[in-house]
Amino acid sequence: MLSIRNLHARVIEKPVxxxxxxxxxxxxxHAIMGPNGSGKSxxxxxxxxxxxxxxxxxxxxxxxxxxxxxEPEERAWAGMFLSFQYPVEIPGVKNIYLLKAAVNAIRExxxxxxxxxxxxxxxxxxxLKVMQMDEAFLHRNVNEGFSGGEKKRNEILQMQLLxxxxxxxxxxxxxxxxxxxxxxxxxxxxMRSPERSVLLVTHYQRLLDIVKPDFVHxxxxxxxxxxxxxxxxxKLEREGYEGIEAA
Amino acid sequence: MSQQExxxxxxxxxxYGFVTDIESDTLPPGLNEDVIREISTRKGEPExxxxxxLEAYAxxxxxxxxxxxxxxxxxxxxxxxxxxSAPKKQGDGPKSLDEVDPALIETYNKLGIPLEEQKMLAGxxxxxxxxxxxxxxxxxxxxxxxxxxxxxLSEAVHSHPELVKKFLGSVVPQNDNYYGALNSAVFSDxxxxxxxxxxxxxMELSTYFRIxxxxxxxxxxxxxxxxxxxxxxxxxxxxxxxxxxxxLHAAVVELVAESDAEIKYSTVQNWFAGDDEGKGGIYxxxxxxxxxxxxxxxxxxxxxxTGSAITWKYPSCVLKGADSVGExxxxxxxGKKQQADTGTKxxxxxxxxxxxxxxxxxxxxxxxxxxxxLVKVLPGAxxxxxxxxxxxxxxxxxxxxxxxxYVEAQEPSAHLEHEATTSKVSDxxxxxxxxxGMSEEDALNMVVNGFCKEVFQKLxxxxxxxxxxxxxxxxxxxxx
Numbered sequence: 001m002l003s004i005r006n007l008h009a010r011v012i013e014k015p016v017x018x019x020x021x022x023x024x025x026x027x028x029x030h031a032i033m034g035p036n037g038s039g040k041s042x043x044x045x046x047x048x049x050x051x052x053x054x055x056x057x058x059x060x061x062x063x064x065x066x067x068x069x070x071e072p073e074e075r076a077w078a079g080m081f082l083s084f085q086y087p088v089e090i091p092g093v094k095n096i097y098l099l100k101a102a103v104n105a106i107r108e109x110x111x112x113x114x115x116x117x118x119x120x121x122x123x124x125x126x127x128l129k130v131m132q133m134d135e136a137f138l139h140r141n142v143n144e145g146f147s148g149g150e151k152k153r154n155e156i157l158q159m160q161l162l163x164x165x166x167x168x169x170x171x172x173x174x175x176x177x178x179x180x181x182x183x184x185x186x187x188x189x190x191m192r193s194p195e196r197s198v199l200l201v202t203h204y205q206r207l208l209d210i211v212k213p214d215f216v217h218x219x220x221x222x223x224x225x226x227x228x229x230x231x232x233x234x235k236l237e238r239e240g241y242e243g244i245e246a247a
Numbered sequence: 248m249s250q251q252e253x254x255x256x257x258x259x260x261x262x263y264g265f266v267t268d269i270e271s272d273t274l275p276p277g278l279n280e281d282v283i284r285e286i287s288t289r290k291g292e293p294e295x296x297x298x299x300x301l302e303a304y305a306x307x308x309x310x311x312x313x314x315x316x317x318x319x320x321x322x323x324x325x326x327x328x329x330x331x332s333a334p335k336k337q338g339d340g341p342k343s344l345d346e347v348d349p350a351l352i353e354t355y356n357k358l359g360i361p362l363e364e365q366k367m368l369a370g371x372x373x374x375x376x377x378x379x380x381x382x383x384x385x386x387x388x389x390x391x392x393x394x395x396x397x398x399x400l401s402e403a404v405h406s407h408p409e410l411v412k413k414f415l416g417s418v419v420p421q422n423d424n425y426y427g428a429l430n431s432a433v434f435s436d437x438x439x440x441x442x443x444x445x446x447x448x449x450m451e452l453s454t455y456f457r458i459x460x461x462x463x464x465x466x467x468x469x470x471x472x473x474x475x476x477x478x479x480x481x482x483x484x485x486x487x488x489x490x491x492x493x494x495l496h497a498a499v500v501e502l503v504a505e506s507d508a509e510i511k512y513s514t515v516q517n518w519f520a521g522d523d524e525g526k527g528g529i530y531x532x533x534x535x536x537x538x539x540x541x542x543x544x545x546x547x548x549x550x551x552x553t554g555s556a557i558t559w560k561y562p563s564c565v566l567k568g569a570d571s572v573g574e575x576x577x578x579x580x581x582g583k584k585q586q587a588d589t590g591t592k593x594x595x596x597x598x599x600x601x602x603x604x605x606x607x608x609x610x611x612x613x614x615x616x617x618x619x620x621l622v623k624v625l626p627g628a629x630x631x632x633x634x635x636x637x638x639x640x641x642x643x644x645x646x647x648x649x650x651x652x653y654v655e656a657q658e659p660s661a662h663l664e665h666e667a668t669t670s671k672v673s674d675x676x677x678x679x680x681x682x683x684g685m686s687e688e689d690a691l692n693m694v695v696n697g698f699c700k701e702v703f704q705k706l707x708x709x710x711x712x713x714x715x716x717x718x719x720x721x722x723x724x725x726x727x
Contacts, residue, residue: 048682049678049681049682050678051674051678052674071681071687072678072681072682073681073682073684073685073686073687075682076681076682076683076684077684080682081682082682084679084682087679088673088675088676088678088679089676090676090679090680090693090694090697091697091698092696092697092698092699092700092701093693093694093696093697093700097693098680098683098693101683101685101689101693102683102684102685105683105684105685105689106684109684141697142697158683162683162684
């Protein structure tokens with residue numbers, strides 16, 4: 001589904017990704033772990049199309065297309081979704097308005113008819129239940145005054161509604177208490193399917209206890225230093241990143 | 248279609264629009280007493296109104312143009328302007344919509360304007376019997392039954408001379424300001440609205456106005472009187488680009504609200520803004536003021552200003568009656584090389600009077616947007632409250648936002664609050680929305696509409712939707 005080959009990227013002259021190679025097959029869950037500043041979030045941002053980063057070398061093929069040629073919205077239309085580490089506030093815009101606009105924008109590009117207000121409401125209520133969110137969420141301004149946990153739940157709610165083919169989840173577990181972590185984790189698990197792939201970016205193992213990845217990669221200094229199965233995450237939790245960084 | 252294309256289109260209409268028979272319909276350029284007499288004669292006005300105009304003219308001659316605004320434009324040659332143009336006759340414009348530039352039609356369609364209205368806006372000659380005419384007749388009957396007077400001011404001068412005489416200039420006196428004085432001397436036409444005691448106007452006058460758009464000329468004069476306990480909602484202007492041949496517009500609007508009366512006045516202004524270099528475009532110098540004369544009266548101004556090269560406009564409320572309320576909700580957009588200096592004045596005279604000011608300024612391209620507001624509390628006006636919020640939104644880095652709030656409180660019990668913010672549409676916001684499948688322009692529209700929401704909520708329902716669409720069209724090409 002996603003093939004990253006020798007990807008190099010920099011931000012204001014400073015190289016951050018220094019030759020990433022990664023193959024993500026359909027239906028697989030990959031976790032990218034690593035210490036702070038290793039380039040994990042940069043990788044997710046570059047894949048979603050944020051233009052703060054300059055790709056200096058390499059290529060990314062997503063379902064047969066050259067991903068780096070696509071605008072962020074085109075990537076979304078093609079089934080990509082990024083859950084933000086720091087979801088952005090949009091003052092004055094109600095959550096429900098954004099959700100509906102997003103769902104219909106993506107439906108339009110999949111050749112599906114626009115959802116009617118009543119159909120949309122039914123769908124969104126279903127998903128709210130999964131995420132254990134109150135309906136009042138719909139009528140608050142996007143991320144404005146949301147707690148850290150509420151913001152992350154809202155991101156996964158969006159993922160549930162948009163049903164991406166490839167989900168990039170950037171530090172979705174950060175800032176969550178134990179209960180919220182479980183809800184968010186279950187929300188991700190519920191989306192597991194043979195047709196859907198997930199790239200989880202995380203610093204800690206705790207989310208991976210709930211969402212079991214098929215592969216774990218360790219990123220340090222802009223390179224993937226080590227890959228393995230989910231037991232690698234456990235090892236890292238015990239031993240820390242130090243040994244790998246030195247390698 | 249880009250904003251530039253729309254503007255070019257409006258510009259074309261502006262240059263090549265109506266063909267007017269200059270010899271018979273328009274006075275030659277220039278302003279003097281004889282010109283004013285001629286205007287009055289052609290309009291068949293009574294002697295007292297001519298005298299009133301001449302008085303205003305004499306006062307205007309003594310005055311000088313205001314220079315305090317944050318605006319930059321060359322001096323206006325008032326002798327180069329023609330001050331009288333007879334109303335357009337049918338048959339002067341295009342014969343059908345097929346003859347109208349398709350791009351203009353596209354804009355109308357984007358705004359969701361019905362076909363018959365499109366014809367009127369594009370200046371297409373319409374048959375005497377089309378659907379809307381009967382609608383207008385129905386409206387007229389309904390208003391008549393309620394005792395509401397709603398007609399051109401020039402007609403009211405004859406049908407209700409005592410009312411016009413009593414209220415004209417009673418809120419904005421002839422010598423109030425330079426452009427107001429000019430308007431008083433040469434005003435062309437406008438609306439007259441009179442709501443009798445205890446009457447709630449049976450319809451939003453906007454509904455009527457939309458299908459009965461009149462050619463009010465460049466010196467519009469409107470007078471609205473709401474007697475005790477009455478209510479009226481009035482919308483002027485239109486979201487659709489309109490034809491206009493005059494560069495200088497100097498309008499005066501006067502509102503009078505007696506005890507327990509409420510006037511809601513909404514404006515959507517989308518005149519030609521000039522090109523990207525600031526060439527052409529309307530100079531919009533407007534005086535708008537409402538007086539809450541009775542206790543518990545309420546006047547509310549709501550405006551969306553997207554057009555004009557220069558906007559100089561401060562819809563104000565004079566709160567005389569005890570417990571009366573003034574409100575000002577504004578969205579002003581300055582793009583291209585547009586300049587807007589707009590805001591409000593709230594003058595608190597009566598005790599326990601309250602006012603609210605919500606101003607949203609949006610600047611893009613090389614636009615300059617200034618909020619200028621005065622909150623004045625006179626001695627004796629005890630326990631006054633004002634809340635002012637001015638927010639500025641910048642798109643790009645060549646535009647400007649300025650805030651000039653003035654407070655003159657002469658009463659220690661006054662409770663005045665002021666909040667101001669300036670923000671930029673952030674790349675993070677746009678990126679966030681784009682990853683959710685929205686195009687860059689849709690993302691920008693969503694952010695901007697969120698910014699304006701508090702104001703749009705105050706517009707009559709059907710116009711709130713159009714206002715959002717208009718804002719979208721105005722901002723096309725603002726990013727990327």
